[in-house]
Structure formats: C-alpha cells, structure tokens
Amino acid sequence: ETGVTQTPRHLVMGMTNKKSLKCEQHLGHNAMYWYKQSAKKPLELMFVYSLEERVENNSVPSRFSPECPNSSHLFLHLHTLQPEDSALYLCASSQGTGNYGYTFGSGTRLTVV
Amino acid sequence: AQSVTQLDSQVPVFEEAPVELRCNYSSSVSVYLFWYVQYPNQGLQLLLKYLSGSTLVKGINGFEAEFNKSQTSFHLRKPSVHISDTAEYFCAVSDVTGSSNTGKLIFGQGTTLQVKP
Secondary structure, three states: OOOEEEEOOEEEEOOOOEEEEEEEEOOOOOEEEEEEEOOOOOOEEEEEEEOOEEEEEOOOOOOEEEEEEEOOEEEEEEEOOOHHHOEEEEEEEEOOOOOOOOEEOOOEEEEEO | OOEEEEOOOEEEEEOOOOEEEOEEEEOOOOEEEEEEEEOOOOOEEEEEEEOOOOOEEEOHHHOEEEEEOOOOEEEEEEOOOOHHHOEEEEEEEEEOOOOOHHHOOEEOOOEEEEEEO
C-alpha cells in the first residue's frame, strides 16, 4: 500500500465515452499531480494542484478535465478521447511544494478504442 | 531551471553482476536528488533520495547512489543484481528552496535495466 490509490487500474473506453479516473491519498499531503506516461516517451506532467487550487496546466487538451474537491481526492474526467491518449495515467501527491519528493499511485492503464 | 539526463536508455546485465545507472543534472541552484523504480504496469516507487549530509545514500533493495556535486552526477549502483531488479529506473531533481517550477520534480527519460539469467 503506497498511500496513494488509483481506480480503476485498467480502463477501456470508446472515443465517444465519458469516464473519470480517481486518485485518493491518505498521507495528509496538500499537493497532487497527474502525469501521463506513454510508451517510449518521458513522463509528462499534466496538472498540479496545491491546496485544492490548480497551479499548473501544461497545455493539456480540453478533453482532459481535472477536479480536486479536497486535498485527499483528485479526479481526471475524460471525454471524446483519441487513440493517442492511450497511456498509463499516474497520480502523485506531496507535502508542500514537493521538493522532498512525491508518492505515486499504481496508475490507471487507459486504452482508447 | 533544472534538467536531468540519464545517459543510457537500456542497460543489459547478467544476474549477480554489478550495475551502474548514470544520471547527470544541471541546475543553477542547490538540488535534491531522487531515484525511482517502476515495475511493469506499476507506479513509481522511491528507491532513495539525497537531501543533505553524506553524499553516499543507501536505499531499498540493496541500491545506493553517490551525489557528486563537482560532476553534477547522481549515479545509481548495485553490487549484485537479481532478475527481480528488471525494471525502469528514473532519476529526478528538485529545487532545494521549492520556489521554482512549483517545486515539482524534473524527471529523466528513464533507463531500462534488463537482468539476464
């Protein structure tokens, strides 16, 4: 148990579907992150939330919509995705600015068909 | 701004042999350094980190890394690897003050360690 739980572990969705990824942390951290990890590509930081406020959005397409209702939960809402959005989506959390390191969840393997 | 370069994309090694995974960084400020490991279809797990003090850092699973400020390196080593060490390894750096880049970690491209029997 890493302290950061992501659900579901695997998701297959059609391009017209709407789905959500969920991340929950039980570490008392106050910052949360979404990363995208595609095959043969480096980790891509998508969104950063600090104290439930979005502080960074790295030019992510609007078909990805994050939500952070409280410091323990983070969602990534998905709609009208493309096949190239298939990837491992990783959630992480940290205390403060995160310069002491992050704790990662196990990820959600997303396949868009 | 910081950057991280992992010099080898793949490192094949035989079981029980020693291994070194190389990591170099660039930064205009003092940094913290990290190594993470990722097993297939899993998230990243912290192996070890350097925040301050001794430049030789010991981590989990018998790994260690040495911070070399003059060479801006943080190479990861293990004296004898096992099949179970086969995974992707990521080096990462952050700003000590936490004031730049939202304090976020900057990751290298990753090195795939392939341990052969």
